[in-house]
Amino acid sequence: MNPDLLYYFLAHNKPIRTGYIGAVAICPALTFTNQPISALPRDIDSKQGGRTKASDTLVVFFGATAGANGGKLGSDERELILLVWQIVDLHENKVGKLQRTLVQPDSLDLSEQCKEETGLTAEELCKAEPLESVLQQSVSAELKSLGRSSYTLCVDGPQLIRQVLHPEASKKNLVLPECFYTFVDLKKEFHKCCPNAGPAKDLTLTSMLDSAVEQEAGLREVKNMVLLILHLLAEPYNHNFSTFQTVNYKFESGACSKTEAVDSETVIRARGLPWQSSDQDIARFFKGLNIAKGGVALCLNAQGRRNGEALVRFINSEHRDMALDRHKHHMGNRYIEVYKATGEEFLKIAGGTSNEVAQFLSKENQVIIRMRGLPFTATPQDVLGFLGQDSPVTDGTEGLLFVKYPDGRPTGDAFVLFACEEYAQNALKKHKQILGKRYIELFRSTAAEVQQVLNRYMSTPLISTLPPPPPPMVSVPVLATPPFITTGSTRDCIRLRGLPYTAAIEDILEFMGEHTIDIKPHGVHMVLNQQGRPSGDAFIQMKSADRAFMVAQKCHKKMMKDRYVEVFQCSTEEMSFVLMGGTLNRSGLSPPPCKLPCLSPPTYAAFPATPAMLPTEAALYQPPLLATPRTPQAPTHNPAPALAYYSPQLYMNMNMSYTAYYPSPPVSPSTVSYFAAPPGSVAAAVAAQPTPAILPPQPGALVRMQGLPYNAGVKDILSFFQGYQLQADSVLMLYNWSGQRSGEALVTFPSEKAARQAVAECSNLPISGHPIRLVCCE
Template identity: 70%
Template sequence: MTASPPSEALVVLFGATAGALGAKLGSDERELILLVWQVVDLHSKKVGTLHKCLVKADNLELADPCQEVTGLTPEGLSKAEPLDRVLLQFSQLVSNDLKTLGKSSYTFCTDGQLLIRQVIHPEASKKNLLLSDCFYSFYDLRKEFHESCPNSAPVKDQTIQSMAEYIGYGIDETEEDFGVWQVKAMVAIIFSMFPGSCVANHLFTAPETVKYNYETGPCSKSETVDRETVIRARGLPWQSSDQDIARFFKGLNIAKGGVALCLNAQGRRNGEALVRFVNSEQRDLALERHKHHMGSRYIEVYKATGEEFLKIAGGTSNEVAQFLSKENQVIIRMRGLPFTATPEDVLGFLGPECPVTGEKEGLLFVKYPDGRPTGDAFVLFACEEFAQNALKKHKEILGKRYIELFRSTAAEVQQVLNRYMSTPLIPTLPTPIIPVIPPPYTIAAGSARDCVRLRGLPYTAGIDDILEFMGDATGDIKPHGVHMVLNQQGRLSGDAFIQMKSSDRAYLVAQKCHKKMMKDRYVEVFQCSGEEMNFVLMGGTLNRSGLSPPPCKLPCLSPPGYAAFQTAAAVIPADATLYQSQALLPQTRTQQASAAAAAAAAAAVASPAVAYYPTQAAQLYMNYTAYYPSPPVSPTTVGYIAAPQAAVAAAASASHTPMLTQPGALVRMQGLPYNAGMKEILSFFQGYQYVPDDYNGLIQLNDQARSVLQAPKDWVCL
């Protein structure tokens, strides 16, 4: 049996799930529990037997509205057959009815698209069931009816009841079986579209289709992408591929090359993806899968724009376009290759059991703008079997290095190549906008327990929500004393710190507001000290076992001899972005005090102004800070570590290279490769503040495998 238009027969299909019905069918991820169908001969206007079949779900619990409308019970469903057997039974019964009517092919006709796209295909995919070809083509009765009757209600507002009323088909009050009247009404609506009826002639000739597989392909930056066809999926497993995402959206038609996995600043996947669909209707259906599950994780689905998709998936490189021109290939990314690796080395590593498409032409090595290899490469395979064989070589040795292999996408190829070919080796801070430096608000660190910690806040909670939650205690909050804690992705973590005017006030707030409700969540409130608050704001953790210091405070970053470095006056990163680069040079304490006094005097004379924080500069700090508060109310602090003069003198005496006279942070690097050069060291410290043009800071010790980096500026510990 095959489904091929124009159809000789229609199978009118109606179904229900254990959850929402009607316009929300399938939006709650509940399983199918009911199928009702009937075969219709379009030419002779004859019909087959009407069949109703219950489906046993894995979870027999029924939503109250479903149980009330359908009249079904968990006890009745427990006696039914599971979905795989019901589909076999369905196929046999339809085949018998077609033989009786003298027909050989058919196409489904459903009330809208939800049953096929949002229920049957997703559930079959999760249960690893192989659907027959007939489920990949169907007619949407609402669209067909509106095309036949343009004066009827819009397609999105159509229902079986409204279409039946339009043709004068009444509701059968005596019919108690849910789904039976719906199928009979759909059959009557179909017959009304043929000659001799009260409605204009209409033929079923253009069925809706469901794509069998996701098609890969390149995307050009010059391509036009409709902003109403793109969504952003968030919360994806980091190891998920484009095929996994396509499977999550099974039943919906994704555009060719329409899955773009997003990468973070380090070139690794961040758990987000942009997905482009063939039209806005498919995109709207995708939005209904918000918080559906991929394995044990729920996936958030939001609207996105075509510009965002092109920024991630678009490319201009002819080399990449040629590499991706071979369609429907499986892409594998290799990471950690030796810098001296050749195409022959990679082909030999993969072996004959996983042949590369086009051999050398199926390899794409990623390089820096100056031609140096990055250690990454992309490989094309003709089928899934070859790709699986290649993935089995994950962490096997090539030369003296183990190689990582994982699935990739065409969009990831574009992103990686765009990033390495366009990003400078040493990023520079943008030019400041505001010449006037606002006075920084420092966070007092002490043992006095005059702060409170709020844990378990709703992720949508803002400053106003916290102030409302505090109630009368709001008046006891210090100015700029509310500190929202963000996670590594820059989103609210559900934690906040509040500085109170005294320890007594903090104690009273903790007693009064602990486990008080905010929106639909209860919030835990604990009394803490300013020191504990600073530890968390700087990236540490505060739990029952005590304080875990932030990465910038860990002593393992320097040898034991440097563990007693003194921390200079703190500078707020959001304010630090307003300083000229000279403002971040190391100064003596007298110079620091003079500069601070001059800045305070200038700010006092100047008229009040709203500070502007350059976006790119702020992002520089965000990339390297584990936790940081929201800039408008409580910018965090960053410590500048000054190297002991004795350590500087000792390093100078051991080196033949002239030392800089100005003080700075002294970092000793042990275990460097013998062939490591200046570029490799500067690349290793990319993102930290140092003068990129001053190479006198690199001091080669007598031991050629070790070097000391004398930073021309105080080292920023983030």
């Protein structure tokens, strides 16, 4: 019988007539043996790429889960409940007896599709053995040898091996036998013999025999697969099953060059990852799919910390498509979103051009550890001594990579290579131990993270440490207060005083701990002195006055590095006074110089008025706040203080003495900087501009929702408040410190009246059966 014709019958679910069954005459002496799938010895080198030496025995393998089956097998994260297999001797044209085993899942909840296709019930599965026992039985049965030299699994599509067995075994911490790392995809083998039958991924295998004795699920599928194999072995094809699909044992790290070509059809973006997850954790989430070497790039935020996203590159588009089927699968208690990404995005994160980094990452199969907080005077010998003899560094000092600024100054970061997991674990035990006078942080890292950190610090600065004297900006009016900061007397801000001069925004966020979730977007304001260096002060806008009070109480005189920091509650108005050059002390406010009454307003010469064009590249950065002490010059007779305002395109770094070449992170505000300019240079422009309106306090009232289901989203909340005309950006979901939803949300209403009405009308109404408590926030 022609295999093309056979597959036509299979694909179109047509019964084969009695005359056609004679096609199996190619194997006139069929014999049956009763052996489990792992009863045969094997010597396949499954670590080879896609080819191994030919196997003399195939084990035709079929499985079903408690959810979707067929082409969507494994896409719904349901557990395996059925295994069916049969042995095929390729040399002697013998087949074994059909074997069928039920597998007990952790959850006995079967989908309707599963019940209809398999005919199984929860009562039957209760009596079955769990997957671990089934695997142990198959391994123990290997002692019963039939004299074969090797065997290989044969499946109808890769989903059973890649999307079900490996992910489930990984979640249950089970070790799969080696036979599950190499398999034959029958669809691809058939496509090689019959390329006109259509793409391999679109081929299907369905029932072909109307046999009353073989109606159990899985038995007919395996029998059809065996029949197809026998026809491929016969004339005219004489097919040799020598091309095997492999599953990687582990993820291999490595470097990626920016000049490397990355196919966009092989890249995905994963979101919602735990912040502490490593590249190995991500590789485990995608267990069964082959990730390219160095193909996991953890994304960092502006503070250099992981932001819960990663770009993953697979070996081909087939594996990428199967990865997309794992959308909203779980890593622990968190579900992970999986989306398509591009090769350009991957190279932006993981690509590098530094020869030093390439040489550092050229050593294969190394565990990378990142060290933070090193003393700036630390030497390689100091680091080796700190790590000790129980965690030797690969190649000694060659296994250390210190991160430096372009001018050679150390950043306090370093990356270390270890030859094995044991050495790395010993090193991690030294987390927060002291080197010199500083405690050192150690945590796992990746090759992509090395590239990102080095790219950030070693990039050529667009602007020098101190910007050139800016020209008068005649098109911008004088403002009384910085934009984006609404003045008011509500004490919803805090002031940090006595910060270490090396402190960056990431240090402030770590200092505040769990209270960082209460910071307003763009609400961290670093204050610089006249020289553009940190003044030791910072202001933070909180979401409410009670949150600001709580932070001031809990964090006052808490230690940051080797200094204690004072934390005071203040208002936006008080913050604006200080940011404009005034002072804030326990006795009250001292207004900035521009607010002081004077008969002859002074001019200011913080920077000479040298004509120069503002660099266009500076528009890429957000400026920090600059608190500039005014030095009065000789009195003039100008009618008003000559204070020029420069728009946010002007770049002044928030941490000039230590990160002089880098912009303020996104959590830093979009604010203004004030510089002196000659009075006459902007007088005409100011007179020509309309008087700018001071931004009034924004209307609105806040309502806190409590008791939300953990799966409730913004759409559920908008539906809950249907009729109040709220927008999606009016809802803020709250998360706990571990990154999980806290069951609370804050909702902004257009007026206090609307908020109180919503509380009165909607309190204790349910969302998904959960009564919701509503509270108006003061």
